[in-house]
Amino acid sequence: MFDQNQYIWLIFLIPLLSWAIISLILKPFFKDKPKIAGYVTIAAVATSLLLSIWVLVTVLGEPHHELEVPNISWVIIEGGATINLGIIVDSLTAVMLIVVTVVSLMVQIYSQGYMHGDAGYHRYYAHMSLFTTAMLGLVLANSLLLMFVFWELVGLCSYLLIGFWFHRPSAANAAKKAFIVTRIGDFGFLAGMIYLYANTGTFDTAELHQMAISGVLAGNVLTWGAIGIFAGAVGKSAQFPLHVWLPDAMEGPTPVSALIHAATMAAAGVFLVARTYPLFEHSAVALQTVATVGGFTAIFAASIGLVQNDIKRVLAYSTISQLGYMMLGLATGGVAVGIFHLFNHAFFKALLFLGAGSVNHATKTFDMREMGGLRKVMPRTYATFVIGALSLAGIWPLSGFWSKDEILVKSLENQPVLFALAMITVFMTAFYMFRVIFLTFGGEYRGKEHLHESSSVMTIPLIILAILACGSGLLNVTGGFSAFFGHGETYSVVEGLFGIFAHPLPWLSLILAGLGIFTAYAVYSKKWLSAEAIGKRFSALYKLFYNKYWVDELYEGIIVKKVLMGGIFRVFQLFDSKVIDGGINTNFVQGFIVRNLFGWFKSFDQKGVDGAVNGVADTTLIAGKTMRKVQTGQLQLYGLIIGLGIVALIVCLFLFG
C-alpha cells in the first residue's frame, strides 16, 4: 500500500467514519430506513477486519514481528514536551485487532436480529461504531496518553450502551455506576501515567519499556507507576474491589454485554497490563499485586456466580472470574499466557452471551427459574451454548482447556497459593456453567411464552463463534501462539495435542472440571441431590454468595452514605453553613455594619445630599423672592438706581482714572 504502512490508521478510522455517517446523515435524513445503519456498521467493521488480517499476515512475516509506522507530532512546546500520536504494530496489536474486529463483526450481525424494531436502532449502531473505533484505537496506540484518550472513549461508549434503554431507571443507574466505578480506576491510571511522565519525560510505551529493561526506571517510581496503571486495569476489567459495575451492566442489550463486557472492553485492562508488561516484569511488588488481585478475584467471582438466578449475572461473574485468571496468567507466565486466554475467552464468552440473548428472545426473560426444556425448541442455540460452556469449563480439546492449562502450569510454578485457589475455581466454573445449561435447556419449560428458535441472522454468528471456540485453542498446540510473542518452543501437532497428557496437571484440571459438570448434572438434571437442601446445609455460605459478599451494600450503604455523605461532606456542609454563612449573617455584621454604617449613609443621604439639593433650590427661591422686590414697576426707582450707577461711575473714574 502507500509507504510506511500508513493504511493501518484506517483500521480505526473507518468505523469512525461509519459513526459519523450514521449520526449525521442516516439518523436525520433516513429515519424510516434504520436497517441501513446496520449495513454501514457491518461494512465498516468487515473492512477493518480485512485490514486487520492483512496486518496479521504482514506482521507474521516481519522479523521481531513488528511494523514501523511513523508518528504524527501533536504537541510541540519549545524547550518542553513533545507529544506524538502514533501507532505500534506488534504481535500483541495484531492479535488484539483480530479479536476485536471478529467479535465486533459477529455482534453487529447478531444485533440486526436482536435489536430489530427497537426505536433507538440508529443510536445503537452509531454507539457500536464509535465503540469499535475506540477499542481499535486503544489497541493501536503507542503512548500511554493516547491510550488514555481511547480508554476514556471506550468508557463513554460503555456508559452510552449500558444506559441504552435510558428510560428504565435501573439501566440509567447501572450506566452511572459503571462510569463512576471505572472512573475511580482511571484516576489511578492517570496518576500512574503522570508520575511516570514526571520521572521519565515520556509517554511512549516503547521508550518506557527500554527504560524499565535497562534499569533507568526502577525502584519506587517504577512500582508506583505500575500500580497506578494496574488500578486502571482493575477498574476496567472489573477486578476486586472495583468489580461491582459489571453485573449491573447487564441492564444493557445483550449484544452490548457480549461485545463490551465480555470480549473487549473488559479485556482492555488485561491488554493494558500486557502492553506495559516490562514495567511489571521489573517490579516484583507490582507483579505480585497483579497476581494476588487476579487470583483472588477469580475465586471470589466464581463463588458468587454459583447461586445467581439471572443468566446474564452468572455470565457476568464468570467474566470477572476469567479476567482474574488472565491477570494471574500475565503475572505468572507473561504476555503470551495471559493474552492467549483473553483470545480464547473473547470468542466463547461472546458466544455464551449471544446465546443468552437468543434464549431471551424466545422466553422474554433472563430469570432461569422461568426457563427450561429449551433444547428441544432451540437446537442451534443449545448446541452452540454447550460448546461455549465446555470451552469455558476447560474441556480438552476445546480452546479454554489450552489457555487455562497454561495459566495453571505457570501459577503452580510461581504462586502456589493462588494456584490452589485457581484449581478450586476450575471446579466452580464447570459447576455454575452447567447449572445454567441444565436450568435453561434441560427439564421442562416452566414459563408461559411461545417458544421458537432465533432467526439465522442471530444463529449464524453463534455458529461462527462456536467454530472459533473450538479451534482457537489449537493455535498454540504447536506452540505457535507463544512463539508469535517471542518465547516458547514449537512442537509438532501431534505432540502438542496428545503430549499434554504426559504431565499430571492437565489430568487434575480435567478431573475437577468433570466433577463440576457431574455435580451440576446430579443436582439440577437428575435431582439426586436437592439444591434447596444443599442451600440450607450451607446456609451461611449461601447467604454470603447470594448477597455478593455484601460488597455493594458496603459501598453504597456505608462508604457513600455514612462516610462520605454523612461524614466528610457533612463536615464541609456544616462548615459552609455555620461558619461562613453564619459569620456573614451574625449580629456583628448586621448590627454594626447595617445599623451604624448604613444608618450613617442613610442620614447622610437624607440630610446631606437631599439637604444640599433642596437647599440649592430653596436658596434660589429665597434669592428670587428677595430679588424680585427690586422690580417695583416704578419708573422713578429705576431712574434713581441708574443715577446712582452713574454717580458711582464718576467716582470710580476719579478714583482710578
Added chain:
Amino acid sequence: MSIGLEHYLILSAILFSIGLYGALSKHNAIVILMCIEIMLSAVNIALVAFSRYIVPLQLTGQVFAIFTIAVAAAETAVGLAIIIAIYRSRETIDAGKIDLMKW
C-alpha cells in the same frame, strides 16, 4: 470777569441736575416729561458752548444740537401720546401708580 466756557458748563450742569431731580421725584408724568426736556436743553447748552469755545469755526456742536432738538421733539410727542393713552385707560397719570410690571 469775562464769561468763559466754565460758566456755560456750570449753567448746563445746574440745569441738568434740576431736571434730574424733577424726573426722579415727581408724581405727575407730564411734569417728568418737562423735566426731561430741561435735561435735554441743558445738554444742548453744553454742546453749543463747547463748539463756540473750542472749535468756533467748525460749528460741530450746533449741528449736534439741531439733531438733539429734532429727537427731543419726536420723543415728546410720543411720550405725551402714551400719557394720554394711559390716562384714558387708567384715569391717572401718577407715575407711582403705573406699576403693573412689578414683582
Added chain:
Amino acid sequence: MGQVIAFWIFAVIIVVAALGVVLLRNVFRAAMLLILSFIGIAGVYILLNADFLAAIQVLIYVGAIGILIILAIMLTREVPLGSPSNKFRIPALFVVALFFGGVCYAILSTQWQVSNVLPEANTTSKLAVKLFGEDGFVLPLQIIPILLLATVLSAIVLVKDKK
C-alpha cells in the same frame, strides 16, 4: 461787558424757571415756567453766536413742544393731584447732589483748550454748508424725517379712539 450782564440775566432766568418747574404744585404754572426757561435758553444761544439755533429753539421748543405739553395737561386734568413730590425726594436729592458735585469738579479741574478765534456772525449758511455739503450730515438729515414719520404715526395710533 454787555455779554457778562446778559449772561447772568439769562442764567438766572433759566435756573429760576427750571426750579419753578420742579417745585411748583400747579402743573399749568409749571408748564408756563418751562416755556420761560426755553426762551431764556434761546437767549443763551444768541450769546454763544448760535443765532440759527436760537431761532430753532424758539420755533420748536416753545412753539411745538411747549404747546404740546399744555395740550396734554389740558387733556389730563388731575386737579387734586397736581404735581406733588414722591417718596424718592431725598434719595434723588442725594444722588443729584453727588452728581452735580462730581460734574462740577470735573468741569473746574479740566484744562480746557479754549481757542482764541472769534466765531462768525452768520451761522445759517455755515450750518447749511456743514449739513448739506461734502463731508456733511446728509444721512442723519434723511433719517430724522423717518423718525418724525414714525413718531407721527405712533402718536396717531396711540391716541386714536378704539371704537
